Amino acid sequence: MLVAHGTWHGGALCLWAERSGPHEPAGDAHPFATRDFTGTSYEPMVAGAMRIELAMVLPTHGDHPQPSVELGPEPFDGPAELRAWRVPALVLEPFPAMALLQAAEHSGDVVPGTDLRFLCLLADEAVRLSQRGHVLPALLREDGDLVARWRPVIDDAARFRDLARAMPAACRAAEGGRPAADVLREALSGMVDTAVRGVVPHPLLPPRKGRAPDRVPLAERWVEALTGPSALVAREPRDDPDDLIAELDAWHAAAHRPSGPLRVCFRLYEPALPEDDDQLGEGDRAPDDQAERPHEAASDVWRVEFALQGTEDLSLYVPAALVWTGEASFLPDAEETLLGGLGRALRLFPDMAPALDGPLPCEVELDTAAAFRFLKQAAPMLSAAGFGVLLPQWAGKAKLGMKLTTRSQEGEGSGAATSSGFDLQGMVNFRWDLAIGDEAIDEDELEELARLKAPLVRLRGQWVELDEAQLEAALDFLRHPRAGAMSAAEAMRAVIHAGDEALPLVDVDADGAFGDLLSGTADRHLTPVTTPAGFNGTLRPFQERGLAWLTFMESVGLGGILADSMGLGKTAQTLALLAWERAAGREPGGPTLLVGPMSLVGNWQREAAKFTPKLRVYVHHGTGRHRDDELVRAASRADLVLTTYGTAARDAEMLAEVAWRRVVCDEAQALKNSGTRQARAVRSIPARTRLALTGTPVENHLTELWSIMEFANPGLLGPRAAFRERFAVPIERDGDERAAGALKRATQPFILRRLKTDKSIISDLPEKQEIKVYCNLTREQASLYQATLDDMLEQIAESDDKQRRGLVLATMAKLKQVCNHPAQLLKDGSRLPGRSGKLERLEEICAEVLEQGEKALVFTQYAEFGSMLQPYLAARLERPVLWLHGGTSKQQRDDLVQHFQHDTEPSVFLLSLKAAGTGLTLTAANHVVHVDRWWNPAVEDQATDRAFRIGQTRNVQVRKFVCVGTMEERVDEMIERKKALAESIVGTGEDWLTELSVADLRDVLRLSPEAVSD
Template identity: 55%
Template sequence: MLLVHGTWVTGAAGGLAVWGESLELGSPPRSRSRHRAHPFAVPPEALRATLLNADPQDAEPQDGDPSESTDSALRDVLAKAADAELALLLPGTTRAPLPSPETGAEPSRRGVRLGSWATPGVLLPPDAALAALAALTDPDPDGPWAPAASLRYLSLLAGHACDLAQRGRMLPQLVTEAGVPAARWRPVQTGADAAAYRDFGAAMPPVCRAAEPDAGVGPTLAAALDALVDAAARALLPERLLQGHRPGARAPLADRWAVALTAADPSLPGAPPAEVSALERALTAWLRAAHDANGPIRVSFRLVEPLPGHDEWRLEFALQSAEDPSLYLPAEELWAGGQLPGLPPRPDETLLAGLGRGVRLYPALHEALQVPRPDAMTLDTAGAHDFLRQAAPLLQAAGFGVQLPAWAGRKAVGLKLTTRSRKGTAQKAVADSGFGLDQLVDFRLDLVVGDATVDAAELAELARLKVPLVRVRGQWVELDERQLRAALKAVGGRREGELTAGEVLRQVVDGGDEDLPLVEVDADGMLGDLLSGRAAERLSPVPTPPGFQGRLRPYQERGLSWLHFLARLGLGGILADDMGLGKTAQTLSLLLAERDTGAVAPTLLICPMSLVSNWQKEAARFAPGLRVYVHHGGGRARGDDLPARIADADLVVTTYGTALRDLGALRDTAWGRVVCDEAQAIKNSGTRQAQAVRAIPAATRLALTGTPVENHLAELWSIMEFCNPGLLGTAKRFRRRFQEPIEVRQDADATAALKRATGPFVLRRLKTDKSIISDLPEKNEMKVWCTLTPEQATLYQAVVEDMMAVIADSEGIQRRGNVLAAMMKLKQVCNHPAHLLKDGSRLPGRSGKLALLEELASELVADGDKALVFTQFAEFGALLQPYLAAHLDRPVLWLHGGLSKARRDELVDRFQSDPEPMLFLLSLKAAGTGLNLTAANHVIHVDRWWNPAVEDQATDRAFRIGQSRNVQVRKFICTGTLEEKIDAMIERKKTLAAAVVGTGEDWITDLSTEQLRELFALDPAAVG
């Protein structure tokens, strides 16, 4: 598999360097520089050919190649690309860079450092780069190449640039490139666009800066977006802005500049320096003024619809906090002396200045400024529609607050699909095992305007009136010509008849088209159960199978009925119950229930290695009648022995790594079902691991995960593509239809459509829902504040002074590495001086955190309790284990990534079964998921992993079904240090933590040097 990367190369006009690596295809290139040759790099000619899905030996496609028309645009772009050799700064060893994460290869953990590698590639100018990123379609999972994270990132950035250009969110500028003035377009980013820019900065893959080690995230992202917006603007404006004769070299600079804004050559050689300086100042002031509305307090507009029988709309003015929109002061209250936290000294001037800027975007606002204290203006219906369609988007994009009626912006016209089962089948839908997706049902399509169903005559009358804003049965709706044309066309089409249940299902998932979406579904029988999204509640629960040793809870029986229901229809699903609600038990009960009905095909279960023993033991405990074969390790069956072992099993358990290695053999077996546990392991659809799992054929598929979406909606598509291949369309269509509208624009219609499309196939229950589980004890979380000893404070300050000097003198990837190193060192100081110094020195009396842990641990074991103690540092756990064991005179177990599977199982068994009070020290990475440790009723996070989801997963080792006592969770934080400050930052942004923080701590490296200095600074109150 060839991975294709994209790296932005800054310069006078920017550019995109595309390079590839492969563990099979590449051969070491000959380096023409002092940098070492990248051993996995692909030569430029092979890279071009592979991108076009051609033979690497022949860069041109053969006659009759079906991909010829699809790839023609990409082929034209690649033909313009020049060969290049880039010096990329990449992490690796002295022998080779680390393999890309998408390869699925396990990287070396020893001797990793940054090194410079000479890498051949193809270099595209911005216009060609924009075309290339647009032309690259989603590759075939079984094809020869896959886009790496960097290329996918740049593709999204290119789409954002095109969106800015199409919405007019750009201004012309005059810049100097290599000493020559040039006409360029630059983005205007305020409001939601500014937030999107910050998100792009947080999400930038490090390899995007590998070719520019001296550039940080900000300059690299700004250069990339500037170049892409300029290219998008020139593609959008192919004609000259000024007509008439083309100005010559002696013409006024302004005329030459205006022509160069759309010319192939943007440069303006020979321009007089004084004229360049004057025009540049004026244009820069224009760009700066466009960003002025993006302050902490902004002017807000609120459109209020008229009372019934009236035609007077009211547009109210207000001041609003940009950070917290709930802080809102209407202008009427402002003039009466009202106050708002954070108001400037003269709020009246802020309001009037903001309204003055708003006039540029909404000229009608000028009428309201004729009075000394404006608080609102009155509009007729035509004026209200003009505000909705024209002014509101411009004002919002410029950073103003805009509040519209709930119905504004939604699709006014849609379709309602009604289906009815044939006589007798509604009652048989669940009971009759012969009922399936080929069953015929009667259907009818109705037109919906707003919330009302209308007939063809009413629709024709609305079209005749040609009024864009109308009341339909008491509700205001917006009607545009495209929607009306689509609706009138639908009236003349097939509106009722019969379809198979499968065809109805595909229509629901497809959701209609952009102009005429499917907004409502009314179905009975099997389809009603399935499409309701609440099938588990609507179906009669399947009782606990006779072979199940134990009793399923009511919600688990509902889950079993849902799983059984989907399986008989040949559909896959995602069991996304919260961690600890018994996904394992529900899955095992499903296998027993199917075996009782005569199903004999074996089930393949794929899980992380740490969960193999868990599945083995849970099957022996709950379903001893199931024949289980563990296909893992050096002694696993191979060759002709494997089919016989599988034939003798009901459940075959293997790991993701083994499934990838033994894909050929596993793909040749007729599986009844493939189950993926911890299915977030296949959330990245481009990895070899995810592709291998999808390639294993089965009658049905089931994904088990407590986190179906961790960071992006593309993860949901990847898991759904495993469960029901092709149901959500291609990744490209999913991105265009759902991901971009929801993630970028928070589109409510797209959100509802995605929920309707995926709801039938996702079952999600939470532990916190008392209607689901009422007897689970409480989880009480608290922060425990620790102080530093004088020795810790001295070390902390020394690390800050030393590392800030290093950070200030570094840029790009080196700076990110230095920030992470500083953060790790400071966290080690907070733990214990010996943790940082690694000198084997004594532990007592030198750490406030350790003293508190000793005291707390003594109380816990004295009370007869057990506790889990998590640390992200294996070396710190190795220091703590013998010390605490001697101090407590009680067992202190220690589980880390270096232990064998047998030793891990032994430790878990002892902790769960031994009644003696004890501590269980655990490495967060090695034990944060998959383990059942309900013997503990205390959880202590000694040092923090700054991602709430990771900590919650670790806590849920104890807080899960089987826990009979309240669980006390303590999170240690050293006051006055970066631990306290990062905790405060996350608390302020709790709703964005998953998206901003992601799955690690790299987001901290994007802070400015001054922000880092403030973050790392030691508060005097830190020392106790």
């Protein structure tokens, strides 16, 4: 096993690796470090790299350095110490370094270490900055030479601080180590420079004929070095670079300067063709033959108007003409702001220079080529630099692309219909066309567009951007067969994988059921299947539509993801599918295998007995379960086989011997990590169709959706690496709307998603009200809190990274326990009353709930705290308090749930968040209390949905406890500020806090005076 590591040193990426296996200490030489990547996927990228030896300060135990966590745990005696080791390394040139960083995480034969993964993240950040135009050119002095560089414009200081805090120490451990912020700034600048050079054409300026090299001005030599292979600027004796350096530094500083109440704004006006101008006289109109032409090159004049715009009130827009006439006197310093802004913008929009020659610049006129440059180059950079930019509505929308039209061969409008509703192997007639928006264009029109060689053309009344790559791709497209017949399955794959950046798929026109499937509207267009015979209960209308969708997907042999939000009855709809098949007299074709968490097996048993008592159910779980041939016989005699993910992973080979009709995965987010043993095992079980049930198809990253889709329809979305490159990275990193649209088009035929908050889906589900309950600490709690915090800060200052992480996590747990109750931290069995603000408030709330004759769920993440609370609350409330935790047996769990749901007396149900946060229906409660926080909104919402689901008839009140003036309040504030990023930042619990500096940790965890009650 080879684990690759990356260190940023000397302005370059230094690469080295650890190898597994036996090793012997050899003085200060790292005993298992290597620079040899022969035979790995890294080899081509490191060929020719310079070999060096670094002095790396690394955690050390005894006579050898501590191996990275990727090599597996290794027992040590005593704490680690920091010590310098000689490490053989490779120094990579900028372009090979960027190539490696962008490919390192996808290599299967080399495992990237934490430090290298961080540098991969930094490379992604550099590409993102360059793509968004958040870069500026610079002229710098380095080792006595002048060099041309591209520098990042970091306008998000919080993002920079987060990256600095997250940097693993190994990234900066060479030659004694350096501050994280310094290394981050240097590495990000180097990567940005490489990223820009990789995309900006060279040279930027055409060479001037007849001019001797020594006559080329410094500024032109600098521009030449900005894009060439070498950043070195050729020097001449007469060069005086100080003014240019100062001007570029001022530009860079201005890009970070906060704006005032006004900013300069640029508005693009398209030329009005004569037939568009209602005020033109008869003699001014275009000739009839010109008016009838389907498209026109933009040979008229485009205008960019200068104006002032409010930075907070964007509707405040004052054209420059009004500023110069004095009609904008109500704006403070309007003239100075306008002139100063135009001067700064000139560097980004050089085509406006003629307008600034006059004393009162109002606008600039552009030809078509310059207008296109403004759209594609100047406008994004101006916007990134803080200027206002207003473009016509069509800008960036109408795109040249492909349109697919399919028609069934069975008859007009029928789709690929059969007696079962649809046949994926049925033939459809197809035709590929070129289109702009939803308008198809023919070959003659395209040839005319190519002849015009204009980047902007007017086609059928709308302006369209065309570049050379699009036209070449379109002309190549016309050379291939574009009509014929293919199966519906081939058409499906064509839709998913069609298109590229130059010529995307812009429209699909399909008829009948196939069209419904491609458009993702099959559930609305299919005739709902009524509640089948053999199903004890009545399906709601949206559940009948869900059943129709399930039967439709079954009939076409496609897997699906039923992604209804929690509480909408995914279990009932799945059981109704089995009952429908039985009632319709369809050939069984084998049993259905249901794989789920252990906590849900009992729930499926009860629901099957309740809704579908005629189904034969076999539970494959526990030490007494059938094996080998006995398993095959038991499964063949059943309609539904229930098992757990753990059992399925252990018995995958035996389960694969059964001829399954389908495999269903409940809580299918368990498959989100595609490389895990249980995900691979479940995917390996063959079946005719597959169904995934999950309320959260994406928890953290889009690759989780790929993993679930890979289970439901193997291979449909292509390899994981290709999916990540085409969809996940552009959408998550850049917010790419085109990629998001393509992903929606590719996945929506296979996903049925309904939300219970949508009143058009379910109108009789009550409301959910979330309340923050702020509690104070007692003086005893405050004293323990401060002592715990001081102890951690003292230890952390002298710890290495691995120890630091453990200390922070341990301290976080201790502080949360202190906020719950001192006895939980001390574990001394001491009395509970009067020592905890949370406990006092919990008593009050539970007493109020019982007094109102209602029921409450109380969640805690600590089983030990729940065991303390259960007898205490039962005695204080004089009512039994139920308690469910990880040690509760399956039978006990079922009995507790039944008792709580059906006992008419008011009660409190205390639950462990891990053991009971999913899979239970507890609608008898209309109050939910989260005593201590998991700090993952998705986990808390899942727990709340034990009560807020179908069957709930009352409004649900959700109370989340927060201790004032402690880390609980500050982390809660972070979650509220970053709701959109909550899953990626705090979705894994408290791990992100381990990367904070000591100062930032002290600020987050500190105890404020308001924490203690009077």
